[in-house]
Amino acid sequence: MSLSINFWGVRGSKPTPNKDTRLFGGNTACVKVVAGNRTLILDGGTGLAELGHKMKLNKGEKTADIFFSHLHWDHIQGIPFFQPLYKAGNSFRLYGEDKNPLTFKEIITKQMSPPYFPITMGMMQADYEFISIKADDVINLGEGIIIKTFALNHPGGCLAYRIEKGDYAIVYATDTQPILGARNNDFIKFVAGADVFIYDTHFTEAEYRGEIDGESKESWGHSTWEEGINISQNAEVGYYVLFHYKEDRTDAEQAKIEKQAQREYPKTVAAREGMNIIIGGDYPEKVVINYPY
Numbered sequence: 001m002s003l004s005i006n007f008w009g010v011r012g013s014k015p016t017p018n019k020d021t022r023l024f025g026g027n028t029a030c031v032k033v034v035a036g037n038r039t040l041i042l043d044g045g046t047g048l049a050e051l052g053h054k055m056k057l058n059k060g061e062k063t064a065d066i067f068f069s070h071l072h073w074d075h076i077q078g079i080p081f082f083q084p085l086y087k088a089g090n091s092f093r094l095y096g097e098d099k100n101p102l103t104f105k106e107i108i109t110k111q112m113s114p115p116y117f118p119i120t121m122g123m124m125q126a127d128y129e130f131i132s133i134k135a136d137d138v139i140n141l142g143e144g145i146i147i148k149t150f151a152l153n154h155p156g157g158c159l160a161y162r163i164e165k166g167d168y169a170i171v172y173a174t175d176t177q178p179i180l181g182a183r184n185n186d187f188i189k190f191v192a193g194a195d196v197f198i199y200d201t202h203f204t205e206a207e208y209r210g211e212i213d214g215e216s217k218e219s220w221g222h223s224t225w226e227e228g229i230n231i232s233q234n235a236e237v238g239y240y241v242l243f244h245y246k247e248d249r250t251d252a253e254q255a256k257i258e259k260q261a262q263r264e265y266p267k268t269v270a271a272r273e274g275m276n277i278i279i280g281g282d283y284p285e286k287v288v289i290n291y292p293y
């Protein structure tokens, strides 16, 4: 039984639709994982709206487990436009962290109300349930699917997810600064042996250090592709996937970064909207990348 990953939004911080970003894509974070009969969705950025249009057409997908890394706009902005939530007969479980003093449910429902948006969660016809989770949880989804969480280094907190089924593992770790000291050893253990490691590569090392514009980005909550190489080497991941690109990163720049990263860690790929990854499919290689173009 294989795992399938589809990228619906790969951009960081804000949607970026323009001619220089259309190849890698301008929608914010949203990744779909199919494991057997189960559909999992990681984050609800603007890519979730696009995914919703497709899900509506697929009669088999009436239910999904949606995991939020955190609740910044670029990770929730697709929720009001996720059409399957409006349809009776669909059911969803939404997982995320409480942010004191608000519960996860309160955070999502409050921004789905006037004057922010005219439609409230109460007007959505699908069944949905909010499940508050926290770092170091182990969630058994059934059907052999286990989800583990890890606290990343991001303003206001953020969760990484490790999805395991049988011998296969995916780690989704976006929106994090490099993790320092002993805590980084814990993170490497969390990532260890993942077949696919999706990581926040918002900045280059030079941008992060402030060598480009004189302004250090070391407290901005995002990491670099170079840091992802270190983690990938130490954790011996199957594939390192670059993700959450700086909003003004052009396709030409991103393609160049992908090539640089591949020289240091050959099993690297930069996520593109529409890209698919299969783990454990009917191929000689355990991990296969299907490019959208």
Ligand SMILES: [Zn+2]
Pocket (backbone or CB within 6 Å): 012, 013, 029, 072, 074, 075, 175, 244
């Ligand atoms: Zn983000």
Ligand SMILES: [Zn+2]
Pocket (backbone or CB within 6 Å): 070, 072, 154, 175, 221
């Ligand atoms: Zn964030």
